[in-house]
Amino acid sequence: MAEEKKTFIKKIRSAGPMRDLMADYFKEMDEAAKTGSAKIAWCTSVGPAELLRAFDFLVYFPENHGAMLGSSRMAADLIPAANAIGYSPDICSYLTSDVGSYLRKNTPLTKAFGMEGVPKPDVLVYNTNQCRDVKEWFGFYEREFNVPAIGIDTMRGIGDITPNHLQGLIGQHKALVPKLEQISGKRFDIDRLKEVVASSYRCTKLWKKVLRIAENKPSPITFFDGTIHMGPAVVLRGDERAERYYEMLLAELEERVQNGVGAVDGETYRFYWEGMPVWGKLREHAEFFAEKKSCVVASTYCNSWIFEDLGHEDPFEGLARAYTELFIVRSENFKEQYLESMVRDYNVNGVIYHDAKTCPNNSNNRYGLPQRLTKSLGVPHVVINGDLNDLRLYSEEQAKTQFEALVEQLHERA
Amino acid sequence: MSGEEQEKASKVPSVRKLFCGVDVGASATKLILLDSERKVRAKVVRPSGVDYAATAKECLDQAAAEVGGSRDIARTVSTGYGRRNVNFADASLTEIHCHGVGCYHHIPRPITIVDIGGQDNKVIRLDASGQRLDFKMNRKCAAGTGAFIEEMALRLGLDVGEMDPLARTTEEAVRLSSFCTVFAKTEILAHLRKGIPVAEIVRGAFMSVIQRVVEMDPLDGEVVLTGGVVEYNPTIADILSKKIGRRVEVPPHPQYTGALGAALVALRQSEKK
Structure with a gap:
């Protein structure tokens, strides 16, 4: 049986305007870095971006750069440079590929947006809600650029978010204000923060609608599409251009639903993806599932940029709640209940867990959760071993055999 | 049966008598010819080597020789890591599926x-x-x-x-x-x-x-x-x-379980015609 080269991926029209929007975002950043026309803050992907925008910082997200290093498959060549200076191959491969990119002076931003390099920061702002690694990552650049690294140290494994949690987190957010005033040279304006948070909240509601539209059968969007189209929700939340973009995308997807058009022709099976994407294999995975008439309709990953508590009337409490309510911050029991509801809401036939070697915090197969969920819901699962960026840790044939065997198993039961 | 298999199945002539399962594993390629009574007529194993397509073909040639040079193979199903490299296969399935079918044949x-x-x-x-x-x-x-x-x-x-x-x-x-x-x-x-x-x-x-x-x-x-x-x-x-x-x-000949499962699937698919 000769393997055929045929594409099964259905293009989303809004992808063009999204690329333009992302290009504008990076162009502004590049301009500011060259001319000093605006201050630049680096922020972790679920860090307090709204607070930074309220001080008119342009906000750059190294994790977005990490994903670009993964999807461009530059990561594997760059990670060893970070390993060589003492950053272990076992820690976050976003971190090691980004540090490797810095050391080798080689970035995908050059090819994609004509930038000479990443924009130099005036301040580094983290939130450890995801992991320790983001803080260590920013610590590297703090030493390299001699700029302050400040941020929020969020507790992890939280079940219910209690007043005690919130008190500390609100206090930590407020404590950033005088530091940011000093670095930005601007006075804090609560009304400006409210405006930015309100915009971010509107963006979040639109992004949620985009993801929830996949509850339709057939789904008009796949997880793989989602990982691309989440760009503005990550890097431009709090900027009204992100809202306009999601209005456009949502309209296109609603049109698909009205016309009965699925992202995958002949959608037969629906899957949930738990864990990080394998960025360097995104296209292959999208093609593979589409060829099997299977749609990966939902994921924890894409849903991680929904911040519903930003609607709180006090913007500081909104930020504190929003960046703590996230799946990754929560207890195992919370995660199990969340996944149960997602499996039901999206009516999925199977769950794929990606055990990412360098990202334990996004690998939720390690404490028996897949087995418990399969038992309680009767929905089969597979666990693939891989990584977000380091393709040396990924075995293509093993992963594809497991995907295929899962589809066969469902087919046998049908 | 997947869409791909159904499409291929429609092309299968119904008069032929042998059913081939070939399991191209990482180390060894195993091939089994079954007759319509589910009896093993030939079985061959060879190191998979570096050219999976060629090894599978060599296994087929050797198996054909064992059954008196017969090429009267109604259907072939491939499995194993190299399953997509078997040019003469009508369909392919994972080794996970085929091992299950092969084992259940012996131990139902x-x-x-x-x-x-x-x-x-x-x-x-x-x-x-x-x-x-x-x-x-x-x-x-x-x-x-x-x-x-x-x-x-x-x-x-x-x-x-x-x-x-x-x-x-x-x-x-x-x-x-x-x-x-x-x-x-x-x-x-x-x-x-x-x-x-x-x-x-x-x-x-x-x-x-x-x-x-x-x-x-x-x-x-x-x-x-x-x-x-x-x-x-x-x-x-x-x-x-x-x-x-x-x-x-x-089970008997445990190395051949995947190939046996693949051959049994080939037979079942032909019977469905």
Whole structure:
């Protein structure tokens, strides 16, 4: 049986305007870095971006750069440079590929947006809600650029978010204000923060609608599409251009639903993806599932940029709640209940867990959760071993055999 | 049957008599020809080598010679890592599926299959009707697979075929505790330095393989062991049996289970016409 080269991926029209929007975002950043026309803050992907925008910082997200290093498959060549200076191959491969990119002076931003390099920061702002690694990552650049690294140290494994949690987190957010005033040279304006948070909240509601539209059968969007189209929700939340973009995308997807058009022709099976994407294999995975008439309709990953508590009337409490309510911050029991509801809401036939070697915090197969969920819901699962960026840790044939065997198993039961 | 299989199935002439299953594994390619009475008419195994398509074809030629040069093959199903490289296959299925079908043919009961292959291990659970309940594959490391045994043989200066007879000569075994094949080889050096008999090291290597397997799954119910490793090293089945405290079934020609399953699927697909 000769393997055929045929594409099964259905293009989303809004992808063009999204690329333009992302290009504008990076162009502004590049301009500011060259001319000093605006201050630049680096922020972790679920860090307090709204607070930074309220001080008119342009906000750059190294994790977005990490994903670009993964999807461009530059990561594997760059990670060893970070390993060589003492950053272990076992820690976050976003971190090691980004540090490797810095050391080798080689970035995908050059090819994609004509930038000479990443924009130099005036301040580094983290939130450890995801992991320790983001803080260590920013610590590297703090030493390299001699700029302050400040941020929020969020507790992890939280079940219910209690007043005690919130008190500390609100206090930590407020404590950033005088530091940011000093670095930005601007006075804090609560009304400006409210405006930015309100915009971010509107963006979040639109992004949620985009993801929830996949509850339709057939789904008009796949997880793989989602990982691309989440760009503005990550890097431009709090900027009204992100809202306009999601209005456009949502309209296109609603049109698909009205016309009965699925992202995958002949959608037969629906899957949930738990864990990080394998960025360097995104296209292959999208093609593979589409060829099997299977749609990966939902994921924890894409849903991680929904911040519903930003609607709180006090913007500081909104930020504190929003960046703590996230799946990754929560207890195992919370995660199990969340996944149960997602499996039901999206009516999925199977769950794929990606055990990412360098990202334990996004690998939720390690404490028996897949087995418990399969038992309680009767929905089969597979666990693939891989990584977000380091393709040396990924075995293509093993992963594809497991995907295929899962589809066969469902087919046998049908 | 997938859409691809259905499309191919529609082209199958119904008068032919032989059904071919070919399992292109990481280490070896196995091919079986079945007749319409489900009897094995020919079986061939060869190292997969570097050209999977050519090896599969050579297996087919040899099998055809065994049945008097007959090329009257109604349908072929391929499986294994190289399944997509078999140019003469009408359809392909994963080895997970085909091992299940092949095992259930011999042992038509609820079973837990442990397949120890050249490069990976699988645990597949079937219900009373032979339908798959779930499956697992080992992590991508070679520990606990046929590749591990080959590496150990190399370090000990043995042919792979010499290992099983040696392991049977003793009940004593060294403990190889490392997950890593390379580190395990280093452990072997330490045992050799201490003058530990080679047979005890070989048995220790076998026990290490079984240890990796029992770490994959609780192995509930009736356990069936398949794959090339147990075909050439039946002591492995005894060790697993002792480890889990229950009898372990080994079907006839366990290395061919995947190929047999593929041939049975080819036959079933033809019968559906």
